[in-house]
Amino acid sequence: MLRTLLHKTLLTAMAILLGGWAVVAQQYVVKGTTLNFKVDEVTGxxxxxxxxxxxxxxxxxxxxxxxxxxxxxFDNEGDYQVKVYPxxxxxxxxxxxxxxxxxVDGAAPTAEFDDLEVPYVCSANNGGDANGKVSLTVNxxxxxxxxxxxxxxxxxxVMPVGAEELYTNTFEFELEIPNTSGKRHRAEILLxxxxxxxxxxxxxxxxxxxxxxxxxxxxxxxFGDYEPVIQAGTFQSYTASIEKNENYKLFIPDGASVLNEKTKKLSDKYHSELSFDVQWxxxxxxxxxxxxxxTAFDCAGDTIYADVTVVESFVVSLGGDISICQGESATLSPTIDFDGTYTYLWSDGSNGSSxxxxxxxxxSVTATDSGTGxxxxSTANVTVLTAPIVDLGADYELADAETKVLDAGNPGLSYSWSTGxxxxxxxxxxSNxxxxxxTNENGCVGTDEIIISSTSDVFAINLGEDKDICDGEELILNPNPSISQKYAYLWSNGAGTSTLAVTKSGTYSVTVRDAAGNEKSDEIEVIVHALPIVDLGDDITLFDGETTTLDAGNPGAAYDWSTLETTQKITVSEENVYSVQVTDVSGCKGAxxxxxxTRQFTVDLGADPAPICMGExxxxxxxxxxxxxxxxxSYAWKTPVGEDLNESISVNVGGEYCVSVTDKNSGITETDCVFITVNPSPVVDLGEDRILQVGDEIELDAENEGSNYKWxxxxxxxxxxxxxQKVTVDQIGEYSVLVTSEIGCVASDTLTISSGSQYFVDFPSAFSPNEDGKNDELKLVGDIDMIDNTKKMSLIxxxxxxxxxxxxxxxxxxDGRFKGRKLDMDVxxxxxxxxFKDGSSMVKQGNVTLLY
Incomplete structure (x- = not known):
């Protein structure tokens, strides 16, 4: 009894090894499968x-x-028992x-989808719409x-929920498929x-x-724009862009109600605007x-939200306490956190908006909403701070070689003189x-000025050192007279202004004269440097793993790339817009x-083809x-005449032609477009065939003025x-015209002008002078007696x-001979x-074939 219990304990776990994978005791396999079984090992x-x-x-x-x-x-189908005795x-x-x-089954497992009952489904959305789930069955x-x-x-x-371990032959599940393309999408589901x-x-x-x-x-x-914060008890207007079928549902919070709800079609014919007011x-x-x-297919879209905070009332604010300096003024302007119409009452009894x-x-100010009452x-404290009192005294005239001390007073404060x-x-x-x-400790400023003059002083001017500027910059030249008085100015270009704005290289001079006739002159050289030319080339497309080097040129300059690099050349591999600023030795900048x-591949239809003519x-x-x-x-063309799935297409209609190429393995699609211009061909119509009366002329008009003509x-x-364009003809025969328009398109027309005579003659198209008695000679044929009615004729x-x-x-x-010798068979x-005897005539030309 003890041994039996022991053995049962030892054998409570039998595992099956398949490819090193231990699985549960009972196993389903196919014919030809190799299995290895084991139990817990016990010594002895x-x-x-x-x-x-x-x-x-x-x-x-x-x-x-x-x-x-x-x-x-396991070589045979059927049921097996595997036993182990310890x-x-x-x-x-x-x-x-x-x-x-x-x-053991006889064949490898199979699994396949049931056909869909409904071949379309709504896109997955955040509302969990039941119509957004497609039911799938796998057998x-x-x-x-x-x-x-x-x-x-x-x-x-991904594994559907519940498909981790299946013991049934049929499994049903639901699937949600997102679609953010804005258009119907053909989704492919693979098992x-x-x-x-x-x-x-x-x-x-x-x-x-x-x-x-x-x-x-x-x-x-x-949703359109709306106010995210509103006052309790007010109503606000809202808009939303929806589709033209106008199938929607609004959800308004408790305590609020919808007013004036309406929709209107938009000009694009595909959308409507929903507008409504909410009484909060x-x-x-x-x-x-x-x-x-x-949608019209009863597909729910994502639920969209307008988050709104309702507050008790508006808030008016004067911005807090302020300080001003003596002699200054401050304007108190209330700010209100809601748009509206308000009235104001200030603490001094005034009612202005400031x-x-x-x-x-x-x-203080009290604001009242005219709409809600x-x-x-809000209150603000205003403090007026004292400013220093500065007095430099009355204007002063210096004696010869005199020096005067100017005192701003106010010891211990901060001073800033015009002299620096x-x-x-x-x-x-x-003189000046x-x-x-x-400036005192409150930051308030007192100021004063004094004019110091001297009868013995002669003013001085200074245009400064020679200047270098960059193309596009403007330099203001100022002679800066040392004494403030009235002057006359004469610049080298004839200008009489106190300053001169220059933008070009050159040497500029000025003569300044005071009222006493004293003159001072100075000159300055201005050099304008060209901006560095920076050309990074056309836009670049890189394929997987590729890099490219960008060169800003201008060796010896300083470089500031958007990548923070500072060298003339940089190597890049990522998709981005790369920019650089180049500063040359003159300090001029170019960019x-x-x-x-970056692409896995690109599709290129080339430049727009040269225009073709109608019919080409x-x-x-x-x-x-x-x-x-x-x-x-795969290829997918969209053309003015429809869609096409071929690699190449033929084109004879104007418009935009776009091809999308899809790599089915990666799912990547690239597109390119060209525009085909089809120019109209001229319309040429010479009219119906005409009859030329004896002694008359006929005018033929090819129209299409401005074209080239060949009759x-x-x-x-x-x-x-x-x-x-117009020609006059006086002979019967066949006339044609080839018209080439100004844009190179060609068209033609032909008409026949025949005799107005009652008589008609013609030639056969071939004859055979082989002396067999049939068609041995080329001669006139007609419907009358040629001898009686032909006055004269010429045949060459x-x-x-x-x-x-x-x-x-x-x-x-x-008879087909020339100088007695038979000619070759030819055209x-x-x-x-x-x-003809009645005065009418006819001219005819054509081909005749000589046969033997």
Missing amino acids: YEYHWSVTHTTSGAVAYLTSKTFESGDYV EDLGTHCFGDPLTTMVI YTGPKPWTFKISVDRAPA VEAKTLSGIGVTEDLANQTLEVDVMALPNTV GNTPGDYQIKLIER LSVTETGTY KSSS EIGQTISVNT TYSVDV GDVSVF IIDDLTPTIKGTISADI DGPINSIKPNSIS IYNRLGHKVFNVDRNIPW YVYFLNVT
Whole structure:
């Protein structure tokens, strides 16, 4: 009894090893799977293993005597029992066996989606709308337990809730798919990483393991501007942009109510504006207005919020206590935290919107809201501080060689003289206007000035040292006379102003004359330096792993890059806008920037093609792809005539042509566009065929004024020339014109002018002078007796080299010979001119073929 209990204890855990992975005792596998079983090892015991195929009754005894069975291959379908008996090597007694079941299927597992009942779903939104969930069903056959993941639009795979360990053949779950594109999106759902928990993969079947569902776009619902803080008991206006179907729901906090709710269509025909007023209650606090919009497909959008804080009343503030110096004034202007119409009552009884004060005191204002009747008050203390009293005395005239001491008084304070000195007193011995600012401990300033003059002084001027400036800067030249008095100025450019603004290089001089006729002159050289030219080149596109070097040029200058680098050249690899400021040795600055884009690949249709004419075709508009892209790509064209999925398209209609190239492996899409201009071709219409009466002329007009013209017709029949818009013809025959417009587009037309005579003659198109009695001669044919009605005629025939081979002035047939020799079989050109007895005539030219 003791041994039995012991053995049961030893065998309470049997594990199955598959690829080193220990799993639960019962196992589902497919035919051909190798398993290894084990139990807890106890010293002094031997283990006896057997595998029974319960379907056929066959038993296999394994050779292992250890706690681990060793590998066993399950070659047949059906149910198996794996047993292990422990043997005590001391007593050779056997304990009770431990049994585990193995169920073997004949084929690899399969998993596939059920078809969707509804091929579209609303986008996921923050409101958890039920219409934003698509119901999916996965059907499975094979060993259990199993699991799987899904990937939406090739995003990282995720496991649905509850799919961690499945023992059923069918699993249903719901999925939310976001769509922030603003348009309907075709989402691809892939069933991936499906397998048994023991690691047996599901047979790949993309056709049945892929679903496509149209994900509707969220409505782009947006609140307009609104006041986030309002007074209790007031009403506020709100707007929101919604879609044109105007299917929405407002949620207003308790204690508030909606007034004047209405919508109106916007000019883009796709959106409406919702406007409404909210009458707020009298309870202060933080509130939210919520708005949910539904599309025409009953898809809810994200709930949007307008956060509003309701306060008891407005607050008026004078900004706190202030101090001013004696002689100054302060303007008290109340600020109110709400827009509105207010009246004011000041402590002095005035009712203006501000109050100017000059005396020490406490000032208050009460503001009243004209709309609500509510009031709010504020107080400010104003202190007037004393300022130093400064007196430099009366203006003073110096005696010869006299020095005068100027005293600002107020010992121990701070002094600032116009001479730059900072002591209480200064000594002066030249004519000038001297001033001083004295500042006390309150920061108040007293000031005074005095004019010191001398009859013996002659003023001095100084334009300063020569100057260097940069292109675009302006330098003000000032001679700075040393004595304040009236002067006349004459600059080298003829100007008579006291100062001169210059922007160009040159030497500038000035002569200054006082009222007594004393003159002083000075000159200065100004050099204008060009700004450094900084050209970082065109915008740059970098592909994966690439870098580029940006060069600011201007060697020897100082550089300040947006990256904080300070060298002439920098190397970059990230997408950004890079800028640099370059300062040259003259201190002049130039700047430049360049945009760097990073792409896995780019799509380039090139520059806009040269314009084509109506009727012409660009046969092969093809994008050039640069960068790293897989072989699995797709093309999507958007053109004025519709969409196309080919790599190349033919173009004969004007407008914008855009191609989007998608790398299906990475999901990256790049787009480029070109604009095709199709110029109109001229419209040429010479009218219906015409009849030329004897002695008449006919004017032909190709219209399309300003174009180039090339007429063709019977020899010497076109007047005044063959390049005019209008021509006059006086012979029968075929006339054509080729019109080339000012923009190079071409069109043509042809008409035939025939004789007004009742008679008509013609030539056959071929003859065969082979003496067989049929068509042996080329002669006139017609519907009347040629001899009776032909007054005179002329027939000339040329070979293709332009040599005349036949020429008669009467109705004599041609036998195909020239100077008695038979001519070669070929095409010949004839010119026929016939005058009939009634005075009418006809001219005809054409080709005739000589055959044998």
